[in-house]
Amino acid sequence: MPMHDAPVILADADNTLWDTDSVFADAQLGMLANVDQQFPGTARPDPLAHVRAYDQALAQIDRRHLRYPPVLLARALALGNLGHDPATAARMAIARRPSQDLASAEEGIVARYFEALARTPALLPGVTDGLELARRANLNVWILTEGSAERQRTRSQALGITHLVRGVSEATKSQDQFDRQRRRFAPSPLVVIGDQPDRDILPAQAAGCIGVLVPSRFRPTWISSSAWSAADHVAERFDLAIDWIVSGDLVSSAAAE
Template sequence: MVSPAARRLDKGLAGTLVLVDADNTLWDTDGVFARAQLALLSGVEEALATSGPVEGRLSYVRNFDQALAESHHLGLRYPPRLLVNALALGLQGLSQQEAVRRAWNDGLQCGLAPEAISQIERTFFDMIATQPNLLEGVLAGLRDLASAGARTVVLTEGSRKRVIRTIEHHGLSGYIERIFEAPKTSRMFKRVSRLAKNGQTIYMIGDQLTRDIKPASEAGLTTIYVPGAFQPKWELQAANFETLQAATFDAAVSLVIQADQLSSHQKRLAGT
């Protein structure tokens, strides 16, 4: 269903630049991956004719997932067949640490036929290609930004084409000015900040402290942290950063609007 974009007003926050992370800030990418990872575990169990844990199945998979991601240069975007190999070894009695090590070094000896591994991997890719649902408060928040005259720019470290498809699927194109695909470094945030007017406060809304909040803060942006449903252990271990925090996207937008209105009021007082 396509939702009509709110008319952008030429007053109030006119032109305020708001940068927004895509995955798990605007939509529930984690939910898509959770379903795919559980199906992957079931596929490995079926191929081995064995059973894994009955309770905490997602946590079981994600412990292997994060261990693989920590040692791969692509992080959580490592090839999923590594997870297939590691789970197969773990279900056959190896410790998580040893299963992950062997998945890296000798995946062909995981006990699964290459055809079975390929089929499980294909199913995983098919499942993560499905469109994620919007998170709570996203549509309302985007409408509020548009009504206030703000400019919303979406940032992603993934595929820009995929993000465009999801935006179009949910009828959000009228709310988004631009989409940038790039690693989220402080240098990238400084470059994107050139879109703002001189002296204008720039906001960044994201769900990851290490990937969204920290580099944006280092670039001088005002950040708003909206914790996602899934927090990798390196996120939980991250040092605290000075940032605003909100439970939902529309609550984060309310902070933007309140802060900008206060700033505008103070500037008017200073000019009198």
């Protein structure tokens, strides 16, 4: 493989390298349990689906999307227990002051939620094998995250993969950002591996990068079904994504362009 043809890999972190979804699921279920103590709700066949219906209703109308303040989720869940559907509860949580009972409980509910989120997630299956395969093939892997770069460096170190990646960068993912990254590593092809079509794959492809999707279990309702098959390649696990890159198909297609 000629050195100038060796692709550079930008890997997403959360739900691509490690299982952030499970950490969020546990934290959200804990929040629901704490809200239920203040405002008892009815039995639910799928408590996590219940929480995420309110979570996604908030993300769809708040300008910060999934980065909205967690206190809004506590309010929306409380309103849900009082009989409001997710869309109505989301609007009310954003527009109105909380009730006195909820206001007095909010601080503790949110504090316990953040404590649960602080747990270090586990590596996803195939990540170590994939990173080691990339190193044997002389492919540089960088982490590009929208979260805190320092937090992701700490997690990489705790999970024992720091020596397998070149570094961690923090940036809001957009077509412009991926275009800057593509030009940074030119003439090498730039491959973006991520778990979400709208945040990782589509803007990367629009910037001339190659997108490899390793789908997360978390699938926001606002992402169209067709977007999940729009990547240049879809792999079940991270190591299979790296295997596809190493196989030579990527280098051949990049050279043909």
